[in-house]
Amino acid sequence: MTEPPAGQLPKSAEEVEELVESxxxxxxxxxxxxxxxxxxxxxxMSLYHLWATTATVVTQIHRTIHLLFVLFLxxxxxxxxxxxxxxxxxxxxxxxxxSVAALGYVIVDFEGFIYRAVVPNTLDLVFGVLTILLxxxxxxxxxxxxxxxxxxxxxxxxxxxxxLPAPWTHRGYDLSRLxxxxxxxxxxxxxxxIAVSSxxxxxxxxxxxxxxxxxxxxxxxxxxxxxxGRRRTGAGQAVTVASFLLGGPSGSGVAxxxxxxxxxxxxxxxxxxxxxxxxxxxxxxxxxxxxxPPILGAAAFLIAEILKITYLQVLVMAIxxxxxxxxxIFLMIELDARRFALRFxxxxxxxxxxxxxxxxxxxxxxxxxxxxxxxxxTAITAVFYSTLxxxxxxYIRRDTALRPHKVITAxxxxxxxVLNIAVTTAAAGIIxxxxxxxxxxxxxxxxxxxxxxxxxxxxxxxxxxALWILGLALPITATxxxxxxxxAPALIKLNVSELAAHMFIFxxxxxxEVSPPVGLSPMAAAALTxxxxxxxxxxxxxxxxxxxxxxxxxxxxxxxxGLLKVFITSVIGLATMAAGINGWLFRKASLVERVLLVxxxxxFIYPTTSPDFIAALMVAGVAAFQTxxxxxxxxx
Numbered sequence: 019m020t021e022p023p024a025g026q027l028p029k030s031a032e033e034v035e036e037l038v039e040s041x042x043x044x045x046x047x048x049x050x051x052x053x054x055x056x057x058x059x060x061x062x063m064s065l066y067h068l069w070a071t072t073a074t075v076v077t078q079i080h081r082t083i084h085l086l087f088v089l090f091l092x093x094x095x096x097x098x099x100x101x102x103x104x105x106x107x108x109x110x111x112x113x114x115x116x117s118v119a120a121l122g123y124v125i126v127d128f129e130g131f132i133y134r135a136v137v138p139n140t141l142d143l144v145f146g147v148l149t150i151l152l153x154x155x156x157x158x159x160x161x162x163x164x165x166x167x168x169x170x171x172x173x174x175x176x177x178x179x180x181x182l183p184a185p186w187t188h189r190g191y192d193l194s195r196l197x198x199x200x201x202x203x204x205x206x207x208x209x210x211x212i213a214v215s216s217x218x219x220x221x222x223x224x225x226x227x228x229x230x231x232x233x234x235x236x237x238x239x240x241x242x243x244x245x246x247g248r249r250r251t252g253a254g255q256a257v258t259v260a261s262f263l264l265g266g267p268s269g270s271g272v273a274x275x276x277x278x279x280x281x282x283x284x285x286x287x288x289x290x291x292x293x294x295x296x297x298x299x300x301x302x303x304x305x306x307x308x309x310x311p312p313i314l315g316a317a318a319f320l321i322a323e324i325l326k327i328t329y330l331q332v333l334v335m336a337i338x339x340x341x342x343x344x345x346x347i348f349l350m351i352e353l354d355a356r357r358f359a360l361r362f363x364x365x366x367x368x369x370x371x372x373x374x375x376x377x378x379x380x381x382x383x384x385x386x387x388x389x390x391x392x393x394x395x396t397a398i399t400a401v402f403y404s405t406l407x408x409x410x411x412x413y414i415r416r417d418t419a420l421r422p423h424k425v426i427t428a429x430x431x432x433x434x435x436v437l438n439i440a441v442t443t444a445a446a447g448i449i450x451x452x453x454x455x456x457x458x459x460x461x462x463x464x465x466x467x468x469x470x471x472x473x474x475x476x477x478x479x480x481x482x483x484a485l486w487i488l489g490l491a492l493p494i495t496a497t498x499x500x501x502x503x504x505x506a507p508a509l510i511k512l513n514v515s516e517l518a519a520h521m522f523i524f525x526x527x528x529x530x531e532v533s534p535p536v537g538l539s540p541m542a543a544a545a546l547t548x549x550x551x552x553x554x555x556x557x558x559x560x561x562x563x564x565x566x567x568x569x570x571x572x573x574x575x576x577x578x579x580g581l582l583k584v585f586i587t588s589v590i591g592l593a594t595m596a597a598g599i600n601g602w603l604f605r606k607a608s609l610v611e612r613v614l615l616v617x618x619x620x621x622f623i624y625p626t627t628s629p630d631f632i633a634a635l636m637v638a639g640v641a642a643f644q645t646x647x648x649x650x651x652x653x654x
Contacts, residue, residue: 037276037545045095045434046103056094057430063087064429067220071402078132081208082124084216087433088440089117089152095437096159113152120149135202138194146197149207150448157445160438165496169445172452179456185465188456199455206451210323211443211499218319218329219439221401224432225383226313228405231428232412232420234380237373238263239281244370253289254299254351257282258344261303262310263384272542275304279546293549295354298557300546301539302347305532305562308494309525310340312387316439317498317527321520322397324502329397333388335521339568342588349596350561356602379411380418439495446499453503463508474512478570481505482526489530497527509573518573525569532558563599567592567623587622587630594637595619604644611640 048056066087070080093113097103102110123145124131134142150173158166176196179188191199200206204213229235242260246252260278279300286296308314311333318336322329367373374381386407390400412420420428453459470476484505488497501523509519531539537555544554571588597603598615607615614636621633 037542044097044103046097046106048104048106052106056091057426059087059091060430060433061426063091063433064220064224067216068224068402068405071217071221071398076128077213078204078208079125079128081204081212081216082121084220084440085207085212085444086117086121088215088437088444089121089156090114091433092156092160092437092441093117095434096156098155098159113155116148117152120145120152131202135198138198138202142202143194143197146201147193149201150197153207153441153444153448156441160441161445161493161496165442165445165492168492168496168500169448172449175458176452176456185461188458191455196452196455200448200451205454207444207447209447209450211320211446211450211495212440214316214319214323215436215440215443217398218323218401219316219443220432220436221398221405222313222319223435223439224429225401225405225408227428227432227435228408228412228420228425229380229383230431231424232380232408232418234383234418235264235277237377237380239278240367241370241373241377243282244367244373251351251355253282253285254291254354255348257286257299258303258306258347258351261300261307262344264307272304272538274307275301275539275543276546278303279543283547291354293547294544294553294557297540297543297547297549297554298559298561299347299351301532301537301543301554301558302561304543305528305539305558306340306343306347308528308531309336309343311336312384314524316443316495317524319397320495320498320502321517321524325516325520327517328391330388330391331517332521333391335517335572339521339525339572342568342571342592343562345589346592346596347561349593350600353596353600353602376415377418379414382407382411438493442493442495443499446496449500450503459503459507462504463511466505466508467511472512474509474514474574475570477508477512478522478573481509481522482566482569485523485526486530486533489527489533494527494531497530498524501527514573522569522573526566529562529566532562560599563595567595567620571623591619591622591633593619594622594633603640607640607644611643614640 046056047053066083075083091114093110094106098107098109123141131142138146154166154169157169173196175182175186176191179186179190181190182188239260242263243252243256246255246259257278260282261274264274264278279297283296283300286299291299314332314336318332319329321327322332382404386404387397387400390403391397395403409420409425412418466477466480470480481501485497485501488500492500502520505523506516506519509522510516514522531537532555537558540555540558541551543549543558544551547554568588594615596619598607598612598617598619601607601612603611603615618633618636618640621629621636
């Protein structure tokens with residue numbers, strides 16, 4: 019990866035995309051006939067999935083067609099080795115055609131195929147093994163070796179059960195049983211993860227691509243700067259608001275970080291942020307966009323599907339944690355302004371009301387999807403009609419109109435952006451299939467509870483650590499899926515509500531992307547600013563650390579959804595914790611004062627009233643000491 023030197027930011031959309039791909043996976047953008055062919059297939063893929071929202075398609079056939087498109091395109095779009103990005107190789111063509119054969123077989127012989135899962139014939143075994151191998155190779159290309167190794171480990175576990183020590187032992191399964199489970203039922207590759215990819219996720223990526231082509235991204239950034247740019251903390255706040263507005267449709271913390279950073283980093287420099295602080299703030303805002311309504315990350319759709327609840331219920335659960343997340347970042351920005359004496363930077367923008375009056379319809383992305391769901395539409399139908407609304411509304415102004423060439427680009431980009439997510443869900447389907455076949459999930463939940471001695475807080479701490487370790491190597495979606503079948507049962511056994519347990523896992527899967535030592539968003543921000551990657555990660559952690567406590571709040575609370583009841587003390591607790599982490603209350607805090615503030619913040623946040631009095635005394639003591647303490651003498 020080539021990092022831009024400090025001060026040399028990407029200037030074009032192509033340069034921004036190249037920097038994003040250097041972290042999320044390099045893809046081919048080929049000219050000529052081959053490029054047009056790939057674009058045509060991408061467009062057909064999007065059109066098929068839009069059509070499928072209003073048509074009746076057999077569930078397993080729809081998921082098979084989705085995976086067929088995904089694998090066929092992945093081998094053409096993602097290069098298989100270094101130096102293979104400039105052209106299609108014969109190996110890529112062979113793998114793409116093998117994908118058509120392996121998954122086309124399911125469709126051609128579907129009536130007989132679905133009844134042979136217990137006793138697969140020879141062709142079933144051949145094409146089943148081929149499909150699994152193709153998914154593994156697609157995973158290596160588009161996601162990376164880490165997930166490939168994890169999936170391979172689970173497959174080996176299915177075979178090696180009789181030779182493993184207790185409590186890991188199981189009866190062991192032969193190739194016929196494994197292929198039947200993974201390839202021929204809805205319990206493996208074609209299970210819940212690929213179901214979400216083939217419905218929710220691809221429709222939302224298409225919707226996001228339509229917004230992007232209409233110029234919504236530029237409007238969001240301009241509006242954020244116009245709303246917040248007239249204060250000393252305006253540069254930092256503008257970055258955070260722009261990340262929130264832009265990141266929802268994009269669904270990618272890295273993409274949001276780089277896109278906003280390419281515009282905003284010079285302003286942060288002028289305000290007085292160093293490279294690492296600026297990069298940390300950019301990545302904190304970018305990753306926050308993935309947990310922000312109305313368009314959460316891909317894992318949020320999985321929550322709705324796994325728990326058989328509406329996506330609207332997931333959104334409602336996410337509202338208060340999202341407010342608290344951004345509140346903690348804004349508190350950090352305010353404290354930074356006082357601690358580092360940040361400078362006011364004039365940001366030349368249009369009047370926000372004038373800007374909103376001109377482009378108000380581009381804000382529909384924050385309203386139309388929840389509005390459609392409130393009146394009774396499913397999330398799938400809501401995003402379908404929201405895409406039509408975005409297309410029609412774009413014609414209100416000539417400069418945002420989605421004319422045919424832009425529609426084609428949006429359709430192609432919508433499919434292209436879902437490829438690595440869909441491959442991740444297919445690979446995760448193999449993991450889920452093995453876990454269900456071997457009973458590993460229940461065994462691991464018992465191990466986790468036993469290790470924690472049945473204590474809920476300790477179990478949550480272990481779960482958070484496990485998610486952090488998984489997130490070091492795996493993308494957010496894969497981290498969530500693996501934890502959902504292993505960690506969630508342990509939390510539910512300890513009387514945590516199902517929704518709260520899955521939201522805890524979702525938040526920690528997302529937060530793993532800003533966690534040392536390999537957080538992708540901070541690394542992308544460091545590449546953009548020229549800062550030290552590890553120091554940038556630590557600064558990102560500083561900005562987001564209070565938010566790591568938020569998932570504990572709605573998990574420990576006996577109602578699960580009862581976070582609203584403790585919202586006021588939560589706000590006070592986050593403010594207190596932010597002051598402790600940043601080392602500034604009324605003036606620079608000593609180490610003892612910082613520790614007291616952090617502990618008081620945790621006590622305020624804990625969802626019972628008894629520790630609040632102790633926390634209030636601790637904060638009052640620190641405040642009084644800082645007020646009465648004489649200021650340090652200024653150097654002559």
